[in-house]
Amino acid sequence: MKSDFYTAISQIAAERGIPKEAIIDVMEKALITAYKRTLGHNPPPMEVTVRLDPQTGMARVYAEKQVVDDVLDSRFEIDITDALRMKPGVQLGETIMVESTPNDFGRIAAQTAKQVVLQGIKEVEREYIYGEYLDREGELITATVQRTAKGNVILEMGKAEAILPPKEQVPNDRYYHGQRLKVYLMEIRREDRGLRLIASRAHKQLIMRLFEMEVPEIYNGTVEIKSIAREPGLRTKVAVAARQEGIDPVGSCVGMRGIRIQNIVNELNGEKIDVVQWSSDPKEFIANALSPAQVVEVHLNRDDHTSADVAVVVVPDRQLSLAIGKEGQNVRLAAKLTGWRIDIKSATTLLEEERAATEARGYAEAEQLQTEAELANARVETRKVRADGTVVYQNHHYGPLSSDLTGAPVQLRATSQKLYIYAQEKLVASYILVESGLAGSGEH
16 A cells, blocks of 8 residues: 555545545455455454554554464464464463555555445545534525436535425425525435435425524514414415514514515515414414404304314404405414314304394294193193003004003193103103094104
8 A cells, every 4th residue: 555545535535525534444444344355255253453554554454363383374373482472471272463464455455445445435425414414403404406306306405415305395386407495404314325314395394494584583582483384385374472572573574664574485486474463362363363354253162072172253244255265275274373273254144143043042932931831731641551652642542652661651741732741750752633543753
């Protein structure tokens, strides 16, 4: 091995931006492989180390050999006399490390280690390049579109590459070679070939990082993003709250003449963004979330048994379509943002429903009062339930009743139109009185 080879190692390290020590480590492992190949097929298990001289660049091989009194194979054995000069007190049968550099090792190493060294350097380079991103998961990265492959968009980030899978792409985006865009570094995945960077343009955390970049108040923590609801490429709602008095959180995010929010919209290729005021009061928060629609009132219906919290929101008639949004998008995003199921009603619809409900209650109450009055004056008789499950009243059969009432006495109470049957003071059936025939189509 010549000293200029060691100079070449330093040059490779400088060009590729990886530590020289890492390349030397790869070189030494490759040369160990090269030396073991000189020992023939299936050599006995033995320890081998290679050291590259930092001054001359020469490679020296040290191999483990067994101490014997009669050497049969100098590749694996050493005479006891020579061993004692190297390590006083060594015993027969023990092993020691002996320099075993072959005379033509430089040529052998150059031939056999070339591919291993090249591959090893590539792996080291990849590990160091991608290792820079290990602690950057969840960050906003500026990348350049390199190419597309099987639906994936390959992004260039300095010396590293990232993949933008189809499900992390925005449907409205158009990707072309050389395009610069900001992506969310979603995942760093370790695979057989090394680390793989997975980026996203559809993740809602991309919105969070863009706001942190454009809005100093969010970056320094005086304004907080409470929740985000997004339909990538179409619309996003962001709920914000101030953590210091005197700060307008929505105004901070929008910026002077809307410049801050416009920068984010431009980065997202025109995706609409609604910034709304967060509130600890669910009614107020839900009303804000339905922006830009105006809200008249919000009714909360909590169900502790099913966790189906429903908010009934009343809006002016002319605001109904705006509150719902195109294909229900506005109310759908508001529901995601607030965590409530939202039922939108116009003011007119609500009034009609309340009027109908009032009329229904009045009719039911009147009917109940009429029935109670008739029952108070009803004709009462006692009959036994026949074997066929019916009872006879004024020569007509009514039933069938439940089988467990067969043979039991029941009380009949007849009004002008209906027959009520009681067992042990409990109503078990009611039938419409008929003039003739078997009555079996009554109410049970």
